[in-house]
Amino acid sequence: MSKKIEISLLLIATMGVMSGITIVASLPLISKTFSEIPNIEFLSKMMLTIPSIIIAISAPIAGILVDKYGRLKPLYAGMALFVIGGSSGFYLDNFYYILMGRAILGISVALLMTSSTALIGDYFDEEQRHRFMSMQGMSIAIGGIVFITMGGLLAEWDWSYPFVVYALPILFIPLMIGALYEPKVHKHTQTESSMDGSLLSVYITAFFSMVLFYMLPTQLPYLIINSMHGDPKTIGFVISIAMVFNAITARQYSRLKRRFSYMQIYIFTFAIFSIGLFIISQADGISQLFYSTLFIGMGFGLIFVNTNSWFLSKVPPQKRGKASGVLASSFFLGQFSSPLIFQPIVDRYGIQGLFLIISIVAISLSIVLLIKDLKIDKHQRRESE
Structure with missing residues (x-):
């Protein structure tokens, strides 16, 4: 399997952890900046967790889109929404609009997770998949360390600067366009809808x-x-x-x-x-x-x-x-x-x-x-x- 494909999928995996922890250091500063808003300390914490509930709700819908339109269209749509929604705190000065941007970020991560997971299943056989998942776990851990540190350093200058980190995936796109391809056969199986008790x-x-x-x-x-x-x-x-x-x-x-x-x-x-x-x-x-x-x-x-x-x-x-x-x-x-x-x-x-x-x-x-x-x-x- 091409190294470029592996690197592309590993970069997508780091975007998942980037979505959650990059702005952690900014939360107290955000609550001070928008201190006139009632319950702002609680609301600023929700800025970190709103993407999570949106992911939980929208992931099944994202899966349907991946099945219907292929892997790459939802993937690139997710990349675009990730940059737009994730970086909203840098170019917007209204707290509630930024909160909406975080919701868009959640939709983007749902698209990225479902499409990239499907691609992993399509590109790799079982043995290759085990090796790749091991690398993915380490990449996520390293990404978490890098992004939380980067966010903390940028927040030293201004609470909005860590949001710039969400624009970094723009740099990933040329590599992904050159490496990723739409699989000819999607390896899907129908499963029972009932949850095993x-x-x-x-x-x-x-x-x-x-x-x-x-x-x-x-x-x-x-x-x-x-x-x-x-x-x-x-x-x-x-x-x-x-x-x-x-x-x-x-x-x-x-x-x-x-x-x-x-x-x-x-x-x-x-x-x-x-x-x-x-x-x-x-x-x-x-x-x-x-x-x-x-x-x-x-x-x-x-x-x-x-x-x-x-x-x-x-x-x-x-x-x-x-x-x-x-x-x-x-x-x-x-x-x-x-x-x-x-x-x-x-x-x-x-x-x-x-x-x-x-x-x-x-x-x-x-x-x-x-x-x-x-x-x-x-x-x-x-x-x-």
Whole structure:
């Protein structure tokens, strides 16, 4: 397979992570700039999560368009909408218009995700696909580090400058036009429309995992800026370091899985995640936040890989396409719901109070799963005797 094709698809993959975290460092500055708007702190957080709900809603429609019109037309339409909607914060000065631009960004990502995923299935055989998905995971992690850092540095000059990053895909287009081609045969299979009830626990886990993950980009910037008097650059560095540990830990997942069950990995994951949240809840300075990044990064480096692996172990091949769509919707609905769920707690107890409460929830969940795992292990030993 052509290296240009692989590079093109990897660049598209980085656009997914670019859509979410590039403007994280700007959120507190946006809320100050538009401080005359009621509930602006909450609304500015929604600027980060509105694309998620739009993706969850529009992805099935995007899939229909990809089937009907081919892969490349929706892909290039998504590229155009990505640049227009994503960069809207740079050339617009009305908060609600920028919010509309974020919704357009969500539509664009839905088009990009569905068309690029279809192209991966069309271009690669099974063995090639496994190798490519490995590269894609690393590219997404590296992209996350680059874009969150870039956004933090640009926000130092002005809150609107990180939105310029969304125009970068213009540079990708010449490579894509020269490399990508419309497959002659689309490899689609019809799947059952009903959701397998046995996967419900996976979908719930995916939803709440993303709710917890989005505490970091939606809550931590306000703690750093408003309570610890930090700057946007610091926000980018803290989250980037967490993502470094995320990538390193995810690479070790296969080794862990050979020794531990899915439940045992969840036990460990929620325990170390709880430690990271507790450190944040007790921090009285920015330097202490960096200690939490090891535990936060490790936790999320495992939880998403473990959830996806658990999902693939349960879903039958003939339902994998439809079920994967539901799984994606679960993740993106979790992103959207995170600030909605946690804002009442923040209003009552503050951001550090929120981190303390969720750290208690996480360690409690770890203990419950540990007790359940011990009971299962004890039952299995009795049966083997």
